[in-house]
Structure formats: C-alpha cells, structure tokens
Amino acid sequence: xxxxxxxxxxxxxxxxxxxxxxxxxxxxxxxxxxxxxxxxxxxxxxxxxxxxxxxxxxxxxxxxxxxxxxxxxxxxxxxxxxxxxxxxxxxxxxxxxxxxxxxxxxxxxxxxxx
Ligand code: SF4
Numbered sequence: 454x455x456x457x458x459x460x461x462x463x464x465x466x467x468x469x470x471x472x473x474x475x476x477x478x479x480x481x482x483x484x485x486x487x488x489x490x491x492x493x494x495x496x497x498x499x500x501x502x503x504x505x506x507x508x509x510x511x512x513x514x515x516x517x518x519x520x521x522x523x524x525x526x527x528x529x530x531x532x533x534x535x536x537x538x539x540x541x542x543x544x545x546x547x548x549x550x551x552x553x554x555x556x557x558x559x560x561x562x563x564x565x566x567x
Contacts, residue, residue: 457563460542460556467553468541469528472518474504474511477535482510488533 477485486496500521501510512535513521522529528538542550 455563456560458558459561460554461559463555463557464527465555466523466526466528467555468550469523469538470519471553472514475520475535476504476509476511476537477501478509481535484533485530485535488530 482493482496485500486493489496489500491499497510500513502513503509504511515521515523520528528534530538537545542554542556546554
C-alpha cells in the first residue's frame with residue numbers, strides 16, 4: 454500500500470490575495486457567467502483580462518492584487534471556481550507556498566491507483 458499526501462484547504466484565502474493571474478479556460482466561461490447571471494460576452498467584458506502574451510483569459514484583480522471575486526472574506530465563485538483555484542496546492546503550487554498556505558496535509562491511501 455502506498456500513501457499520498459492530500460492538502461485540505463482551510464479557506465484562509467491567502468492564495469486569493471496573491472498577485473498573479475487566475476487563468477480560466479474557454480470551457481469554464483459558460484458556468485462562471487451563468488453563476489453571475491450574465492451572458493458570456495458580458496462576463497468576459499466585465500470580469501476578465503488578457504493574460505501575458507494574450508494567450509488566454511484571466512479574472513480581474515482588485516487594487517493591490519487580490520482576486521476581484523474575494524469579497525467579504527469569501528469567494529463569490531466558490532461553487533463554480535476555476536480549475537486553477539480548485540487545484541491549488543495539490544495539482545500545482547509555487548516555491549514557498551507552504552509558508553503561507555494553511556492547508557492541512559492528510560495521508561490518503563493511494564493503493565487504488567498503484
Ligand atoms: S492558501 Fe491554502 S488553505 Fe488558504 S485558501 Fe488557499 S489553498 Fe486554501
């Protein structure tokens with residue numbers, strides 16, 4: 454049996470405050486727009502910007518760099534949040550992430566996948 458560490462998010466919102474790009478895919482646009490009661494064009498116009506090199510879309514920021522959708526201490530997109538947000542810190546992370554993120558490491562039985 455092998456074990457794998459899964460980091461369980463504690464919703465401290467630290468990662469939502471880091472300056473950077475929350476990239477969204479084309480496939481994510483319809484559900485994000487619908488969640489906000491907007492059509493896709495209105496959502497893109499109001500709440501997205503081009504990523505560097507204009508290769509895709511990212512959510513807009515607040516002044517200071519926090520994600521625009523971090524409001525009143527919570528995520529307005531929690532129910533439909535982009536894969537980039539849902540994946541952190543398990544599917545991707547950055548150097549030094551452990552010093553800031555409060556996610557709790559949990560040992561998972563990985564035998565089904567081995
Ligand atoms: S920094 Fe870590 S614990 Fe805090 S919201 Fe982000 S993933 Fe969750």
